[in-house]
Amino acid sequence: MNDSLINALSQVWAYQRRRPAIIRSGTQALNRLIPIALSRTPAGNTVGHFLLGLYDGATFRFNLKHLHGLALSEFEDCIRVLEMDYMPEVEVHQRIDQGESVWKELMEVWRTQPQEYVGHRLANQRNAALCPQRSREIKTDGIRAFDNLIHVVEASTGQSLIAGLFLMSLIHPHHYRLNLTDLRGLDLRLFEDCLSLLRMDYFTHAEGRTP
Template sequence: MASRLIEDSPEDQRRAQAEWEREIREASERRDTDYDAGLPALKRLFDIAHGNSGQCRKVAAFLLGLYNGQRFPFDMTDLRSVDQEIFEDMLLVLRMDSCPRAEVHTYFANGGRAFEQLANDWQLHTSAWEPTDKGMSRQRDGYMCFIEPTTTDGQLGWRWLIQSGGGLAWRGGNEITRVAEGQIYSASYGARYAKEAIDQWFERGGETPHRDEV
């Protein structure tokens, strides 16, 4: 026996449509409410993050976690040690950012640079070398540093480079600029020598070398 398709009545369809429209309207109203409360809270937290107390550092870490959680993981237990008003503002920002209209840094002029500078001021950038798909990298003083293995005429070596721009660190604009690079020909100690070469570049003054290094 063939089965019969049971269709909703016109009245059921109208009720379902009305319910769907109500849910959409309420969700939009909640987003508006969260935005109206969250944006002022975000700006208050941003001001606090530029202070000089232990709480200010935790607020900075919280904001950077929203900005880029992979690069700046935030310890949630730090929420226990901030003042109640700060904690409430954090919750307001979280509600706003749960269904964001924009990334948190875009609410500020030159927001990407401002947040990267905030990380630099509090030294919240990862200072250790981290593995990449080609080698290893780290951030230092607003630059990105890379070390990658290479092979030239069958000889294993290590290439190092320092760059600004590209949105990976706070120096420079959208375009990536290589400010220094070099090659180390050593299979056993090349990576270590490459790290030392990068450190020496910074110690000499970077893009503006000390007078006796020119």
């Protein structure tokens, strides 16, 4: 057994040990996001389309840049739910009571509404919540993740298309909206790279909005 296979298996085993905690955290985050998603607000628009994208990613393709308009707590809850939805035991709407009814209501509220974006919302609050050391860690992880994803795209592997679409959805979001469920097709390391890059993108944007 070669070293790369051993490392991959070790990552999967470690992830499976963390999985119960990921589900608990993701379910709690989902329950916090539902009332926001049902509100007719800019944040509700973004969170509503995000949750619908996890339910039916082909129909509800998501503009990742709209995450910039969320408060830090809302953004982190979206990341927790996205992490929970990787290798899902059940579909996202089955994680909560009366999920079918909730998602039906989400579709009634947001199916015909365009995704909106409020770029200046709560930028200063985001910066205040992030210490300099954590900011450096997020940037370091994000740069490393970007390099890894670029390498995968250039290598033309079986996961290159998903990685490429993810990157293009960050670079040209108006032309490349992401099917969020496609991220399930990435291996664990690449999926976690996507999360790292999303965090760097969010906080880099927030810092750029600081007066």
